[in-house]
Amino acid sequence: MPHNSQIILFIVLAQFLGTSLWFVGNIVVPQLPFSQLNETNSIGDILAAVQFGFIAGTLVFAILAFADRYSPSKVFMLCSFLGALSNLALIIPEVSLNMILISRFTTGFFLAGIYPVGMKIASDYFEKGLSMALGYLVGALVLGTALPHFLNSLGVSINYKSITMLTSGLALLGGLLIGIGVPDGPFRKVQQRLDLNAIPQLFKGAAFRSAAFGYWGHMWELYAFWGFIPLFITYYANTQNVLINVPLIAFSTLAIGAIACALGGHISAKRGSERVARFSLIASGLCCLLSPFSIYLPFWLFISFLLFWGAMVVADSPQFSTLVASNAIAAYRGTALTLVNCVGFAITIISIQLVGYFAVQLDMQYLFLVLAVGPIFGIFSLLRKRSHKNKSK
Numbered sequence: 001m002p003h004n005s006q007i008i009l010f011i012v013l014a015q016f017l018g019t020s021l022w023f024v025g026n027i028v029v030p031q032l033p034f035s036q037l038n039e040t041n042s043i044g045d046i047l048a049a050v051q052f053g054f055i056a057g058t059l060v061f062a063i064l065a066f067a068d069r070y071s072p073s074k075v076f077m078l079c080s081f082l083g084a085l086s087n088l089a090l091i092i093p094e095v096s097l098n099m100i101l102i103s104r105f106t107t108g109f110f111l112a113g114i115y116p117v118g119m120k121i122a123s124d125y126f127e128k129g130l131s132m133a134l135g136y137l138v139g140a141l142v143l144g145t146a147l148p149h150f151l152n153s154l155g156v157s158i159n160y161k162s163i164t165m166l167t168s169g170l171a172l173l174g175g176l177l178i179g180i181g182v183p184d185g186p187f188r189k190v191q192q193r194l195d196l197n198a199i200p201q202l203f204k205g206a207a208f209r210s211a212a213f214g215y216w217g218h219m220w221e222l223y224a225f226w227g228f229i230p231l232f233i234t235y236y237a238n239t240q241n242v243l244i245n246v247p248l249i250a251f252s253t254l255a256i257g258a259i260a261c262a263l264g265g266h267i268s269a270k271r272g273s274e275r276v277a278r279f280s281l282i283a284s285g286l287c288c289l290l291s292p293f294s295i296y297l298p299f300w301l302f303i304s305f306l307l308f309w310g311a312m313v314v315a316d317s318p319q320f321s322t323l324v325a326s327n328a329i330a331a332y333r334g335t336a337l338t339l340v341n342c343v344g345f346a347i348t349i350i351s352i353q354l355v356g357y358f359a360v361q362l363d364m365q366y367l368f369l370v371l372a373v374g375p376i377f378g379i380f381s382l383l384r385k386r387s388h389k390n391k392s393k
Contacts, residue, residue: 014118020167021168027151046101057113058342066115072117076179077179083110083171084112095115117334120333146254149248153251215320217379218375227355233246236294257311257315261314264316264319276319281378282379284313290305322348351371
């Protein structure tokens, strides 16, 4: 059995390599050579297809309990291979819009066997210290999400065929790392048969409900913030009449979240995952409410505000996943993580669309106010759990 430090290194690296299939779409899609890409709606549909694929995949994986009934390491490896093949469809000669949409959807579908299943594998190894392990794991995903902004800030242009083949190769490598280097963990509880009552059973637990609701509140804010932060930075630059490298500031705002995830994991080992999650929710919620006033700040204060927000908006993510895994029935842990991810990412589509509507209909200054609803809901969920615990004493 490999040492735990080697295990977490393999899982984090494999997760980063596998999820490269996800964030590479922001680089590849605008370069795809066909006429329909002149229509903004087509680009938006293609970028959204991977999200819908992921939601569909996590729903299927949760209902059928793949990660609990079968070896999660083998599920991860198989999905990495199939995701890599789906990704390669982008470089088919004279590829059609429908084929691109199918490619991105199926890539997203198989990502459901990479991201949440990677967390399931970590939970099977780290009965103690799971929050630290997931802190590094989610941090890797955050760094990958920020990467396209960094490349844009440098003016780097990579041929779409080359990067498509590269990311497919990286995903294959990530699958092999898990399939060969990470056997099923010692704390894995095998679900012997398909049990359609598993999901209702999970939500009977107050602690599990609190963790799931808190995660969903966090997700309401996270991806909409990430998606529209370049627009908000541009608005600030125009309002204050200053010259800003928008992609670089956007990259820094996202990338600092990777450090926050890792640091939050270490803090949670002493203070507890719930405290870290609650503090992050309160801090990011306040940032949402204060965001209209931030455009009046001096440049260095505005950047500091964004960096703090970028850290807080995602620092709670691995802690909520830890709470979900820890409070789930052991035999349904993979199902729990996958289902909570499924609903969470479905919520992101609603919040992104709503913020997009407000970007057109309202003054950009108030763009992020509506996102405060998520942290407020998450905080309320955690407080209800504490109240329920006190009453049961």
